[in-house]
Amino acid sequence: MLNDVTFGQYYPTKSFVHSMDPRAKLVLTIAYIVAIFLADNFFGLAAVILFLALAVIFSRVPFGSVLRSVKMILFIIVFTAILNLFFYTAGEELHVLWQWKIIVISWEAIINMVFLALRLFLLVMGTSVLTLTTTPVALTDGIESLLTPLKWIRFPVHELALIMSIALRFIPTLVDETNRIVSAQKARGADFETGGLIRRAKAMIPVLVPLLVSAFRRAEDLGDAMDARCYSGSKGRTKYKKLKFTWRDALGVLLLAGLITGIVFLNLYFGGKFAILNYFFSA
Amino acid sequence: MQIDAKGLTYIYNPKSPFASTALSGVDLSIAEGEFFGIIGHTGSGKSTFVQHLNALLKASGGSLRIGEYDLTDKKCKFLELRSKVGMVFQYPEYQLFAETVEKDVAFGIKNFSKEKTEDEIREAVKEALETVGLDWNAVKDASPFELSGGQKRRVAIAGVIVTKPEILILDEPAAGLDPLGKKELMELLHSIHGGWCKTIIIVSHDMDEIAENCTRAAVFSGGRVVMEGKPSEIFLRADALLEMGLDIPVTAKCARILKQDGFSLDTDFTCDDFVAKVLSLCGKGGAEHAQ
Numbered sequence: 188m189l190n191d192v193t194f195g196q197y198y199p200t201k202s203f204v205h206s207m208d209p210r211a212k213l214v215l216t217i218a219y220i221v222a223i224f225l226a227d228n229f230f231g232l233a234a235v236i237l238f239l240a241l242a243v244i245f246s247r248v249p250f251g252s253v254l255r256s257v258k259m260i261l262f263i264i265v266f267t268a269i270l271n272l273f274f275y276t277a278g279e280e281l282h283v284l285w286q287w288k289i290i291v292i293s294w295e296a297i298i299n300m301v302f303l304a305l306r307l308f309l310l311v312m313g314t315s316v317l318t319l320t321t322t323p324v325a326l327t328d329g330i331e332s333l334l335t336p337l338k339w340i341r342f343p344v345h346e347l348a349l350i351m352s353i354a355l356r357f358i359p360t361l362v363d364e365t366n367r368i369v370s371a372q373k374a375r376g377a378d379f380e381t382g383g384l385i386r387r388a389k390a391m392i393p394v395l396v397p398l399l400v401s402a403f404r405r406a407e408d409l410g411d412a413m414d415a416r417c418y419s420g421s422k423g424r425t426k427y428k429k430l431k432f433t434w435r436d437a438l439g440v441l442l443l444a445g446l447i448t449g450i451v452f453l454n455l456y457f458g459g460k461f462a463i464l465n466y467f468f469s470a
Numbered sequence: 471m472q473i474d475a476k477g478l479t480y481i482y483n484p485k486s487p488f489a490s491t492a493l494s495g496v497d498l499s500i501a502e503g504e505f506f507g508i509i510g511h512t513g514s515g516k517s518t519f520v521q522h523l524n525a526l527l528k529a530s531g532g533s534l535r536i537g538e539y540d541l542t543d544k545k546c547k548f549l550e551l552r553s554k555v556g557m558v559f560q561y562p563e564y565q566l567f568a569e570t571v572e573k574d575v576a577f578g579i580k581n582f583s584k585e586k587t588e589d590e591i592r593e594a595v596k597e598a599l600e601t602v603g604l605d606w607n608a609v610k611d612a613s614p615f616e617l618s619g620g621q622k623r624r625v626a627i628a629g630v631i632v633t634k635p636e637i638l639i640l641d642e643p644a645a646g647l648d649p650l651g652k653k654e655l656m657e658l659l660h661s662i663h664g665g666w667c668k669t670i671i672i673v674s675h676d677m678d679e680i681a682e683n684c685t686r687a688a689v690f691s692g693g694r695v696v697m698e699g700k701p702s703e704i705f706l707r708a709d710a711l712l713e714m715g716l717d718i719p720v721t722a723k724c725a726r727i728l729k730q731d732g733f734s735l736d737t738d739f740t741c742d743d744f745v746a747k748v749l750s751l752c753g754k755g756g757a758e759h760a761q
Contacts (some may be wrong), residue, residue: 198487198488200487288524362562367559368564368565369563370521370526370559371557371559371562371602372565372577373526373553374524374554374556374557374559374563374630375528375577375578375581375629375630376549376552376553376578376580376633377577377579377581378549392567393565393567393568393577394567396567397564397565397566397567400615401564410488410609425729468531
Protein backbone atom coordinates (compact mmCIF):
# COMPACT_ATOMS: atom_id res chain seq x y z
CA MET A 188 0.00 0.00 0.00
CA LEU A 189 2.80 2.40 0.86
CA ASN A 190 5.42 0.95 -1.45
CA ASP A 191 5.52 4.07 -3.59
CA VAL A 192 6.37 6.34 -0.68
CA THR A 193 10.10 6.14 -1.17
CA PHE A 194 10.91 9.27 0.72
CA GLY A 195 14.16 10.87 -0.21
CA GLN A 196 14.42 9.53 -3.72
CA TYR A 197 18.16 8.87 -3.40
CA TYR A 198 19.48 6.89 -6.34
CA PRO A 199 22.39 4.77 -5.12
CA THR A 200 25.34 4.77 -7.47
CA LYS A 201 28.83 6.25 -7.69
CA SER A 202 29.37 9.33 -9.79
CA PHE A 203 30.99 12.73 -10.02
CA VAL A 204 27.90 14.47 -8.67
CA HIS A 205 27.33 11.87 -5.95
CA SER A 206 30.76 12.43 -4.49
CA MET A 207 30.46 16.21 -4.36
CA ASP A 208 30.22 17.92 -1.00
CA PRO A 209 26.56 18.27 0.08
CA ARG A 210 27.18 21.91 1.05
CA ALA A 211 28.48 22.66 -2.41
CA LYS A 212 25.50 20.90 -3.96
CA LEU A 213 23.07 22.88 -1.79
CA VAL A 214 24.67 26.20 -2.66
CA LEU A 215 24.89 25.23 -6.32
CA THR A 216 21.21 24.27 -6.35
CA ILE A 217 20.25 27.63 -4.90
CA ALA A 218 22.46 29.43 -7.42
CA TYR A 219 20.96 27.28 -10.17
CA ILE A 220 17.46 28.40 -9.16
CA VAL A 221 18.66 32.01 -9.25
CA ALA A 222 20.05 31.37 -12.72
CA ILE A 223 16.69 30.03 -13.92
CA PHE A 224 14.90 33.18 -12.83
CA LEU A 225 17.68 35.42 -14.02
CA ALA A 226 17.43 34.11 -17.56
CA ASP A 227 15.21 36.49 -19.49
CA ASN A 228 15.19 34.89 -22.91
CA PHE A 229 15.28 31.44 -24.48
CA PHE A 230 19.01 31.56 -25.05
CA GLY A 231 19.51 31.92 -21.30
CA LEU A 232 17.21 28.97 -20.64
CA ALA A 233 19.09 26.95 -23.24
CA ALA A 234 22.26 27.58 -21.26
CA VAL A 235 20.48 26.39 -18.11
CA ILE A 236 19.32 23.24 -19.95
CA LEU A 237 22.89 22.61 -21.02
CA PHE A 238 24.06 22.90 -17.43
CA LEU A 239 21.29 20.58 -16.22
CA ALA A 240 22.12 18.05 -18.94
CA LEU A 241 25.75 18.05 -17.81
CA ALA A 242 24.68 17.55 -14.18
CA VAL A 243 22.37 14.65 -15.12
CA ILE A 244 24.99 12.99 -17.31
CA PHE A 245 27.68 13.24 -14.64
CA SER A 246 25.31 12.00 -11.92
CA ARG A 247 24.79 8.72 -13.83
CA VAL A 248 21.14 8.73 -12.74
CA PRO A 249 18.89 7.42 -15.54
CA PHE A 250 17.06 10.27 -17.24
CA GLY A 251 13.74 8.54 -16.51
CA SER A 252 14.29 8.80 -12.75
CA VAL A 253 14.90 12.53 -13.05
CA LEU A 254 11.79 12.93 -15.20
CA ARG A 255 9.70 11.00 -12.67
CA SER A 256 10.02 13.88 -10.22
CA VAL A 257 8.35 16.16 -12.75
CA LYS A 258 5.39 13.81 -13.00
CA MET A 259 4.25 14.77 -9.51
CA ILE A 260 3.90 18.46 -10.36
CA LEU A 261 2.88 17.98 -13.98
CA PHE A 262 -0.65 19.02 -13.06
CA ILE A 263 0.53 22.30 -11.57
CA ILE A 264 2.64 23.02 -14.64
CA VAL A 265 -0.22 22.31 -17.04
CA PHE A 266 -2.67 24.30 -14.93
CA THR A 267 -0.49 27.43 -14.72
CA ALA A 268 0.40 27.09 -18.39
CA ILE A 269 -3.28 27.06 -19.42
CA LEU A 270 -4.15 30.01 -17.18
CA ASN A 271 -1.25 31.94 -18.64
CA LEU A 272 -2.26 31.12 -22.18
CA PHE A 273 -5.81 32.44 -21.79
CA PHE A 274 -5.41 35.33 -19.42
CA TYR A 275 -2.04 36.89 -20.17
CA THR A 276 -2.60 40.64 -20.53
CA ALA A 277 0.57 42.27 -19.26
CA GLY A 278 2.37 44.60 -21.66
CA GLU A 279 0.68 47.19 -23.84
CA GLU A 280 1.00 45.85 -27.34
CA LEU A 281 -0.28 42.30 -27.76
CA HIS A 282 -0.10 40.45 -31.04
CA VAL A 283 -3.56 38.94 -30.65
CA LEU A 284 -4.31 35.63 -32.35
CA TRP A 285 -7.78 34.91 -31.09
CA GLN A 286 -10.19 36.61 -28.71
CA TRP A 287 -13.49 35.68 -27.04
CA LYS A 288 -14.85 37.94 -24.26
CA ILE A 289 -12.12 38.10 -21.63
CA ILE A 290 -10.16 35.20 -23.06
CA VAL A 291 -7.32 36.47 -25.21
CA ILE A 292 -4.73 34.32 -26.87
CA SER A 293 -1.75 36.27 -28.10
CA TRP A 294 1.74 35.48 -29.29
CA GLU A 295 3.01 37.00 -26.08
CA ALA A 296 0.85 34.62 -24.05
CA ILE A 297 2.16 31.61 -25.93
CA ILE A 298 5.76 32.66 -25.41
CA ASN A 299 5.09 33.43 -21.78
CA MET A 300 3.42 30.03 -21.29
CA VAL A 301 6.30 28.10 -22.84
CA PHE A 302 8.77 30.15 -20.83
CA LEU A 303 6.97 29.55 -17.56
CA ALA A 304 6.49 25.83 -18.11
CA LEU A 305 10.14 25.46 -19.06
CA ARG A 306 11.22 27.31 -15.94
CA LEU A 307 9.12 25.08 -13.69
CA PHE A 308 10.45 21.95 -15.42
CA LEU A 309 14.02 23.06 -14.98
CA LEU A 310 13.38 24.04 -11.37
CA VAL A 311 11.99 20.67 -10.37
CA MET A 312 14.47 18.64 -12.38
CA GLY A 313 17.43 20.57 -11.02
CA THR A 314 16.39 20.19 -7.41
CA SER A 315 15.66 16.53 -7.93
CA VAL A 316 19.22 16.02 -9.16
CA LEU A 317 20.22 17.21 -5.68
CA THR A 318 17.94 14.78 -3.84
CA LEU A 319 18.73 11.93 -6.24
CA THR A 320 22.46 12.20 -5.65
CA THR A 321 22.57 13.12 -1.96
CA THR A 322 21.44 10.92 0.92
CA PRO A 323 19.05 12.62 3.34
CA VAL A 324 21.68 12.30 6.07
CA ALA A 325 24.33 14.04 3.99
CA LEU A 326 21.79 16.70 3.15
CA THR A 327 21.05 17.50 6.80
CA ASP A 328 24.79 17.49 7.51
CA GLY A 329 25.21 20.02 4.78
CA ILE A 330 22.33 22.17 6.02
CA GLU A 331 23.73 22.08 9.55
CA SER A 332 27.12 23.18 8.32
CA LEU A 333 25.68 25.96 6.17
CA LEU A 334 23.52 27.26 9.02
CA THR A 335 26.44 27.40 11.46
CA PRO A 336 26.63 31.23 11.35
CA LEU A 337 23.16 31.31 12.94
CA LYS A 338 24.74 29.95 16.14
CA TRP A 339 25.88 33.52 16.80
CA ILE A 340 22.31 34.53 17.42
CA ARG A 341 21.84 31.42 19.60
CA PHE A 342 19.78 29.58 17.05
CA PRO A 343 19.93 25.82 17.96
CA VAL A 344 21.41 24.70 14.63
CA HIS A 345 22.73 21.37 15.84
CA GLU A 346 19.48 20.44 17.56
CA LEU A 347 17.49 21.38 14.50
CA ALA A 348 19.74 19.26 12.30
CA LEU A 349 19.44 16.36 14.76
CA ILE A 350 15.65 16.60 14.75
CA MET A 351 15.72 16.59 10.96
CA SER A 352 18.01 13.60 10.68
CA ILE A 353 16.04 11.63 13.28
CA ALA A 354 12.83 12.42 11.44
CA LEU A 355 14.37 11.32 8.14
CA ARG A 356 15.90 8.25 9.75
CA PHE A 357 12.54 7.15 11.14
CA ILE A 358 10.46 7.62 8.03
CA PRO A 359 11.39 4.23 6.52
CA THR A 360 11.01 2.59 9.92
CA LEU A 361 7.56 4.04 10.38
CA VAL A 362 6.60 3.17 6.81
CA ASP A 363 7.60 -0.43 7.52
CA GLU A 364 5.66 -0.33 10.76
CA THR A 365 2.63 1.11 8.97
CA ASN A 366 2.80 -1.63 6.36
CA ARG A 367 2.99 -4.25 9.10
CA ILE A 368 0.02 -2.82 10.98
CA VAL A 369 -2.00 -2.42 7.78
CA SER A 370 -1.29 -6.08 6.97
CA ALA A 371 -2.23 -7.16 10.48
CA GLN A 372 -5.52 -5.28 10.37
CA LYS A 373 -6.23 -6.51 6.85
CA ALA A 374 -5.74 -10.03 8.15
CA ARG A 375 -8.50 -9.20 10.61
CA GLY A 376 -10.73 -8.15 7.75
CA ALA A 377 -10.13 -4.41 7.76
CA ASP A 378 -11.07 -2.79 4.46
CA PHE A 379 -9.13 0.29 3.41
CA GLU A 380 -10.05 0.37 -0.24
CA THR A 381 -13.82 0.79 -0.45
CA GLY A 382 -16.34 3.27 0.87
CA GLY A 383 -16.57 7.03 0.87
CA LEU A 384 -14.11 9.51 2.28
CA ILE A 385 -15.46 9.38 5.83
CA ARG A 386 -15.57 5.59 5.90
CA ARG A 387 -12.01 5.41 4.65
CA ALA A 388 -10.82 7.95 7.19
CA LYS A 389 -12.51 5.94 9.91
CA ALA A 390 -10.90 2.76 8.61
CA MET A 391 -7.50 4.32 9.28
CA ILE A 392 -8.08 4.52 13.04
CA PRO A 393 -6.99 0.90 13.65
CA VAL A 394 -3.73 1.80 11.89
CA LEU A 395 -3.10 5.26 13.32
CA VAL A 396 -3.56 4.38 16.98
CA PRO A 397 -0.99 1.55 17.04
CA LEU A 398 1.34 3.63 14.87
CA LEU A 399 1.21 6.54 17.29
CA VAL A 400 1.75 4.24 20.26
CA SER A 401 4.75 2.70 18.55
CA ALA A 402 6.18 6.09 17.56
CA PHE A 403 6.09 7.15 21.20
CA ARG A 404 7.65 3.86 22.28
CA ARG A 405 10.45 4.29 19.77
CA ALA A 406 11.02 7.91 20.77
CA GLU A 407 11.35 6.90 24.40
CA ASP A 408 13.73 4.07 23.55
CA LEU A 409 15.85 6.35 21.41
CA GLY A 410 15.96 8.99 24.15
CA ASP A 411 17.09 6.38 26.65
CA ALA A 412 19.73 5.05 24.28
CA MET A 413 21.07 8.56 23.67
CA ASP A 414 21.15 9.28 27.39
CA ALA A 415 22.95 6.01 28.00
CA ARG A 416 25.64 7.16 25.58
CA CYS A 417 25.94 10.51 27.36
CA TYR A 418 24.53 12.61 24.55
CA SER A 419 24.39 16.20 25.71
CA GLY A 420 23.70 18.34 22.68
CA SER A 421 26.18 20.11 20.48
CA LYS A 422 28.64 21.15 23.19
CA GLY A 423 32.07 19.68 22.55
CA ARG A 424 30.73 17.34 19.92
CA THR A 425 33.00 16.34 17.06
CA LYS A 426 32.12 14.83 13.70
CA TYR A 427 32.95 11.33 12.57
CA LYS A 428 32.57 12.17 8.91
CA LYS A 429 33.94 15.62 8.20
CA LEU A 430 32.68 17.36 5.11
CA LYS A 431 35.45 18.32 2.72
CA PHE A 432 35.50 20.46 -0.37
CA THR A 433 37.34 18.89 -3.31
CA TRP A 434 38.27 19.86 -6.85
CA ARG A 435 34.87 18.54 -7.94
CA ASP A 436 33.11 21.23 -5.93
CA ALA A 437 35.45 23.89 -7.27
CA LEU A 438 34.67 22.74 -10.80
CA GLY A 439 30.92 22.82 -10.11
CA VAL A 440 31.11 26.33 -8.66
CA LEU A 441 33.18 27.52 -11.61
CA LEU A 442 30.72 26.05 -14.10
CA LEU A 443 27.75 27.64 -12.38
CA ALA A 444 29.52 30.99 -12.09
CA GLY A 445 30.14 30.73 -15.81
CA LEU A 446 26.48 29.93 -16.37
CA ILE A 447 25.27 32.98 -14.46
CA THR A 448 27.75 35.28 -16.18
CA GLY A 449 26.71 33.84 -19.52
CA ILE A 450 23.05 34.38 -18.74
CA VAL A 451 23.63 38.01 -17.81
CA PHE A 452 25.45 38.57 -21.11
CA LEU A 453 22.74 36.77 -23.09
CA ASN A 454 20.10 38.93 -21.40
CA LEU A 455 21.98 42.09 -22.33
CA TYR A 456 22.72 40.97 -25.86
CA PHE A 457 19.37 39.48 -26.93
CA GLY A 458 16.98 41.41 -24.70
CA GLY A 459 13.77 39.98 -23.19
CA LYS A 460 11.85 36.90 -24.26
CA PHE A 461 9.51 38.89 -26.51
CA ALA A 462 12.34 40.44 -28.53
CA ILE A 463 11.99 37.56 -30.94
CA LEU A 464 8.50 38.85 -31.89
CA ASN A 465 9.92 42.17 -33.06
CA TYR A 466 12.05 40.24 -35.50
CA PHE A 467 8.99 38.50 -36.98
CA PHE A 468 6.47 41.30 -36.97
CA SER A 469 8.69 44.17 -38.03
CA ALA A 470 9.56 42.32 -41.21
CA MET B 471 -8.25 -27.00 3.59
CA GLN B 472 -5.11 -28.10 1.81
CA ILE B 473 -2.43 -25.56 0.92
CA ASP B 474 -0.59 -26.01 -2.39
CA ALA B 475 2.13 -23.67 -3.55
CA LYS B 476 3.89 -24.30 -6.85
CA GLY B 477 6.79 -22.22 -8.12
CA LEU B 478 5.69 -19.28 -5.97
CA THR B 479 7.85 -16.21 -6.56
CA TYR B 480 7.73 -12.76 -5.05
CA ILE B 481 9.82 -9.68 -5.79
CA TYR B 482 9.84 -6.61 -3.55
CA ASN B 483 9.98 -3.21 -5.32
CA PRO B 484 10.09 -4.66 -8.82
CA LYS B 485 11.68 -2.55 -11.56
CA SER B 486 13.60 -0.28 -9.20
CA PRO B 487 17.21 -0.24 -8.01
CA PHE B 488 15.90 -1.68 -4.74
CA ALA B 489 14.28 -4.74 -6.32
CA SER B 490 14.93 -7.86 -4.31
CA THR B 491 13.65 -11.37 -4.82
CA ALA B 492 12.14 -12.67 -1.60
CA LEU B 493 10.76 -15.93 -2.96
CA SER B 494 12.21 -17.73 -5.94
CA GLY B 495 10.06 -20.73 -6.72
CA VAL B 496 8.59 -22.16 -3.53
CA ASP B 497 6.98 -25.59 -3.87
CA LEU B 498 5.23 -26.58 -0.69
CA SER B 499 2.10 -28.49 0.26
CA ILE B 500 0.58 -28.44 3.70
CA ALA B 501 -2.22 -30.93 4.32
CA GLU B 502 -5.22 -30.37 6.55
CA GLY B 503 -4.57 -31.33 10.16
CA GLU B 504 -0.86 -30.63 10.23
CA PHE B 505 0.98 -28.68 12.88
CA PHE B 506 3.48 -27.25 10.48
CA GLY B 507 6.73 -25.48 11.31
CA ILE B 508 8.54 -23.04 9.06
CA ILE B 509 12.20 -22.53 9.81
CA GLY B 510 14.70 -20.13 8.32
CA HIS B 511 16.89 -17.23 9.29
CA THR B 512 16.06 -13.57 8.72
CA GLY B 513 15.59 -12.81 5.05
CA SER B 514 15.04 -16.42 4.03
CA GLY B 515 11.56 -15.58 2.76
CA LYS B 516 9.56 -17.38 5.42
CA SER B 517 7.57 -14.35 6.53
CA THR B 518 6.97 -13.36 2.93
CA PHE B 519 5.68 -16.86 2.23
CA VAL B 520 3.19 -16.92 5.07
CA GLN B 521 1.85 -13.50 4.12
CA HIS B 522 0.88 -15.01 0.78
CA LEU B 523 -1.28 -17.58 2.51
CA ASN B 524 -3.49 -14.77 3.72
CA ALA B 525 -3.43 -12.94 0.37
CA LEU B 526 -1.70 -9.99 2.03
CA LEU B 527 0.94 -10.26 -0.66
CA LYS B 528 0.12 -11.23 -4.21
CA ALA B 529 2.56 -13.57 -5.89
CA SER B 530 4.71 -12.23 -8.73
CA GLY B 531 4.66 -15.69 -10.29
CA GLY B 532 3.68 -19.31 -9.71
CA SER B 533 0.46 -20.64 -8.26
CA LEU B 534 -1.06 -20.88 -4.81
CA ARG B 535 -4.24 -22.71 -3.87
CA ILE B 536 -5.85 -23.03 -0.47
CA GLY B 537 -8.79 -25.42 -0.53
CA GLU B 538 -11.14 -24.14 -3.20
CA TYR B 539 -9.51 -20.67 -3.30
CA ASP B 540 -7.09 -19.83 -6.06
CA LEU B 541 -5.05 -16.98 -4.60
CA THR B 542 -3.43 -16.00 -7.89
CA ASP B 543 -6.88 -15.33 -9.34
CA LYS B 544 -7.88 -11.69 -9.03
CA LYS B 545 -11.54 -12.67 -8.60
CA CYS B 546 -10.77 -14.75 -5.50
CA LYS B 547 -12.97 -13.81 -2.51
CA PHE B 548 -10.16 -12.49 -0.34
CA LEU B 549 -12.29 -11.37 2.59
CA GLU B 550 -13.87 -14.80 2.87
CA LEU B 551 -10.46 -16.42 2.62
CA ARG B 552 -9.03 -14.21 5.35
CA SER B 553 -11.79 -15.21 7.72
CA LYS B 554 -10.78 -18.84 7.19
CA VAL B 555 -7.03 -18.30 7.29
CA GLY B 556 -6.13 -16.46 10.48
CA MET B 557 -2.79 -14.71 10.68
CA VAL B 558 -1.05 -13.70 13.88
CA PHE B 559 1.85 -11.38 13.13
CA GLN B 560 5.09 -11.03 15.01
CA TYR B 561 4.52 -9.02 18.18
CA PRO B 562 0.76 -8.95 17.57
CA GLU B 563 0.26 -6.77 20.66
CA TYR B 564 1.48 -3.83 18.57
CA GLN B 565 -1.71 -3.93 16.52
CA LEU B 566 -4.10 -3.30 19.43
CA PHE B 567 -6.01 -0.05 19.04
CA ALA B 568 -9.50 -0.01 20.57
CA GLU B 569 -10.56 1.54 23.87
CA THR B 570 -11.54 -1.75 25.41
CA VAL B 571 -10.37 -5.32 25.05
CA GLU B 572 -13.85 -6.38 24.01
CA LYS B 573 -13.99 -3.87 21.16
CA ASP B 574 -10.54 -4.81 19.97
CA VAL B 575 -11.28 -8.52 19.83
CA ALA B 576 -14.64 -7.84 18.16
CA PHE B 577 -12.93 -5.89 15.33
CA GLY B 578 -12.21 -8.98 13.23
CA ILE B 579 -15.57 -10.64 13.56
CA LYS B 580 -17.40 -7.39 12.84
CA ASN B 581 -15.44 -7.04 9.63
CA PHE B 582 -15.97 -10.61 8.50
CA SER B 583 -19.54 -11.39 9.56
CA LYS B 584 -21.54 -8.22 9.12
CA GLU B 585 -24.82 -10.09 9.57
CA LYS B 586 -24.06 -11.18 13.13
CA THR B 587 -26.04 -9.58 15.98
CA GLU B 588 -24.44 -7.78 18.93
CA ASP B 589 -25.19 -10.75 21.18
CA GLU B 590 -23.63 -13.27 18.83
CA ILE B 591 -20.53 -11.10 18.53
CA ARG B 592 -20.29 -10.69 22.28
CA GLU B 593 -20.62 -14.45 22.72
CA ALA B 594 -17.85 -15.11 20.16
CA VAL B 595 -15.56 -12.53 21.79
CA LYS B 596 -16.16 -14.05 25.21
CA GLU B 597 -15.35 -17.51 23.91
CA ALA B 598 -12.17 -16.30 22.20
CA LEU B 599 -10.95 -14.54 25.32
CA GLU B 600 -11.65 -17.58 27.43
CA THR B 601 -9.87 -19.81 24.90
CA VAL B 602 -6.69 -17.76 25.27
CA GLY B 603 -7.04 -18.04 29.04
CA LEU B 604 -8.21 -14.59 30.03
CA ASP B 605 -10.94 -13.86 32.54
CA TRP B 606 -13.82 -12.31 30.60
CA ASN B 607 -15.18 -10.19 33.44
CA ALA B 608 -11.77 -8.93 34.44
CA VAL B 609 -10.53 -7.80 31.04
CA LYS B 610 -13.52 -7.00 28.84
CA ASP B 611 -13.74 -3.32 29.84
CA ALA B 612 -10.03 -2.81 30.40
CA SER B 613 -7.96 -0.79 27.94
CA PRO B 614 -5.67 -3.10 26.00
CA PHE B 615 -2.82 -0.70 26.70
CA GLU B 616 -2.95 -1.16 30.45
CA LEU B 617 -2.49 -4.94 30.32
CA SER B 618 0.81 -6.74 30.82
CA GLY B 619 2.87 -7.83 27.82
CA GLY B 620 1.76 -11.46 27.98
CA GLN B 621 -1.90 -10.48 28.39
CA LYS B 622 -1.68 -8.09 25.44
CA ARG B 623 -0.41 -10.89 23.26
CA ARG B 624 -3.27 -13.12 24.38
CA VAL B 625 -5.78 -10.39 23.54
CA ALA B 626 -4.18 -9.95 20.12
CA ILE B 627 -4.37 -13.70 19.45
CA ALA B 628 -7.98 -13.72 20.62
CA GLY B 629 -8.61 -10.96 18.06
CA VAL B 630 -7.54 -13.35 15.33
CA ILE B 631 -9.10 -16.60 16.50
CA VAL B 632 -12.44 -14.94 17.21
CA THR B 633 -13.58 -15.92 13.69
CA LYS B 634 -12.48 -19.53 14.28
CA PRO B 635 -10.19 -19.80 11.27
CA GLU B 636 -9.62 -23.28 9.85
CA ILE B 637 -5.97 -22.47 9.27
CA LEU B 638 -4.07 -20.45 11.84
CA ILE B 639 -0.68 -18.98 10.98
CA LEU B 640 1.55 -17.54 13.68
CA ASP B 641 4.76 -15.63 12.92
CA GLU B 642 7.19 -16.06 15.82
CA PRO B 643 4.34 -16.40 18.31
CA ALA B 644 6.60 -16.97 21.30
CA ALA B 645 9.13 -14.19 20.59
CA GLY B 646 9.77 -12.08 23.65
CA LEU B 647 7.80 -14.31 26.04
CA ASP B 648 9.31 -15.85 29.15
CA PRO B 649 9.68 -19.67 29.30
CA LEU B 650 6.40 -20.13 31.15
CA GLY B 651 4.61 -17.85 28.71
CA LYS B 652 6.02 -19.85 25.79
CA LYS B 653 4.89 -23.12 27.32
CA GLU B 654 1.39 -21.80 27.97
CA LEU B 655 1.16 -20.44 24.45
CA MET B 656 2.10 -23.78 22.93
CA GLU B 657 -0.42 -25.54 25.17
CA LEU B 658 -3.03 -23.08 23.97
CA LEU B 659 -2.21 -23.85 20.34
CA HIS B 660 -2.42 -27.60 20.95
CA SER B 661 -5.77 -27.16 22.69
CA ILE B 662 -7.36 -25.49 19.66
CA HIS B 663 -5.58 -27.67 17.10
CA GLY B 664 -7.85 -30.45 15.91
CA GLY B 665 -11.05 -28.65 16.87
CA TRP B 666 -12.35 -25.86 14.64
CA CYS B 667 -8.76 -24.99 13.87
CA LYS B 668 -7.63 -27.81 11.61
CA THR B 669 -4.17 -26.65 10.57
CA ILE B 670 -1.64 -24.63 12.51
CA ILE B 671 1.46 -23.14 10.89
CA ILE B 672 4.13 -21.56 13.04
CA VAL B 673 7.15 -19.62 11.83
CA SER B 674 9.97 -19.87 14.30
CA HIS B 675 13.64 -19.43 15.02
CA ASP B 676 13.36 -21.63 18.05
CA MET B 677 14.28 -25.14 16.96
CA ASP B 678 13.26 -26.68 20.27
CA GLU B 679 9.80 -25.29 19.69
CA ILE B 680 9.66 -26.91 16.24
CA ALA B 681 11.04 -30.25 17.48
CA GLU B 682 8.60 -30.33 20.39
CA ASN B 683 5.41 -29.31 18.64
CA CYS B 684 5.39 -29.78 14.90
CA THR B 685 4.24 -32.79 12.92
CA ARG B 686 6.11 -31.56 9.86
CA ALA B 687 8.38 -28.68 8.96
CA ALA B 688 10.07 -26.93 6.08
CA VAL B 689 13.37 -25.08 6.05
CA PHE B 690 13.55 -21.88 3.99
CA SER B 691 16.79 -20.49 2.67
CA GLY B 692 17.38 -17.90 -0.02
CA GLY B 693 13.69 -17.78 -0.95
CA ARG B 694 13.36 -21.53 -1.48
CA VAL B 695 12.35 -24.58 0.49
CA VAL B 696 15.59 -26.48 1.00
CA MET B 697 14.36 -29.20 3.36
CA GLU B 698 10.98 -30.62 4.15
CA GLY B 699 9.81 -33.42 6.36
CA LYS B 700 9.19 -34.52 9.93
CA PRO B 701 11.30 -32.71 12.52
CA SER B 702 12.92 -36.05 13.33
CA GLU B 703 14.12 -36.27 9.71
CA ILE B 704 15.15 -32.64 9.41
CA PHE B 705 17.20 -32.54 12.57
CA LEU B 706 19.08 -35.68 11.52
CA ARG B 707 20.72 -33.37 8.98
CA ALA B 708 22.07 -31.16 11.73
CA ASP B 709 25.29 -30.36 9.85
CA ALA B 710 23.42 -28.97 6.86
CA LEU B 711 21.31 -26.80 9.16
CA LEU B 712 24.32 -25.47 11.03
CA GLU B 713 25.99 -24.72 7.72
CA MET B 714 23.02 -22.54 6.77
CA GLY B 715 23.57 -20.58 9.96
CA LEU B 716 20.56 -22.10 11.67
CA ASP B 717 20.37 -23.56 15.12
CA ILE B 718 19.39 -27.11 16.07
CA PRO B 719 17.42 -28.25 19.13
CA VAL B 720 19.26 -28.95 22.36
CA THR B 721 18.36 -32.62 21.96
CA ALA B 722 19.98 -32.72 18.52
CA LYS B 723 23.09 -31.05 19.89
CA CYS B 724 23.35 -33.71 22.60
CA ALA B 725 22.70 -36.48 20.08
CA ARG B 726 25.53 -35.13 17.91
CA ILE B 727 28.00 -35.23 20.78
CA LEU B 728 26.87 -38.71 21.74
CA LYS B 729 27.31 -39.82 18.13
CA GLN B 730 30.88 -38.53 18.12
CA ASP B 731 31.47 -40.72 21.15
CA GLY B 732 30.02 -43.68 19.33
CA PHE B 733 26.49 -43.78 20.73
CA SER B 734 23.79 -43.64 18.12
CA LEU B 735 20.32 -42.68 19.27
CA ASP B 736 17.13 -43.29 17.35
CA THR B 737 15.21 -40.32 18.72
CA ASP B 738 12.61 -37.95 17.26
CA PHE B 739 14.33 -35.06 19.09
CA THR B 740 11.44 -34.27 21.44
CA CYS B 741 12.59 -33.82 25.00
CA ASP B 742 10.63 -36.73 26.46
CA ASP B 743 11.68 -39.18 23.80
CA PHE B 744 15.30 -38.10 23.99
CA VAL B 745 15.45 -38.53 27.76
CA ALA B 746 13.78 -41.93 27.52
CA LYS B 747 16.23 -43.11 24.83
CA VAL B 748 19.23 -41.82 26.77
CA LEU B 749 18.01 -43.49 29.93
CA SER B 750 17.53 -46.78 28.15
CA LEU B 751 21.01 -46.41 26.67
CA CYS B 752 22.39 -45.76 30.15
CA GLY B 753 20.56 -48.83 31.40
CA LYS B 754 22.14 -50.94 28.68
CA GLY B 755 25.56 -49.44 29.13
CA GLY B 756 25.29 -49.76 32.88
CA ALA B 757 24.25 -53.36 32.56
CA GLU B 758 27.19 -54.13 30.27
CA HIS B 759 29.50 -52.43 32.70
CA ALA B 760 28.23 -54.56 35.56
CA GLN B 761 28.99 -57.79 33.73
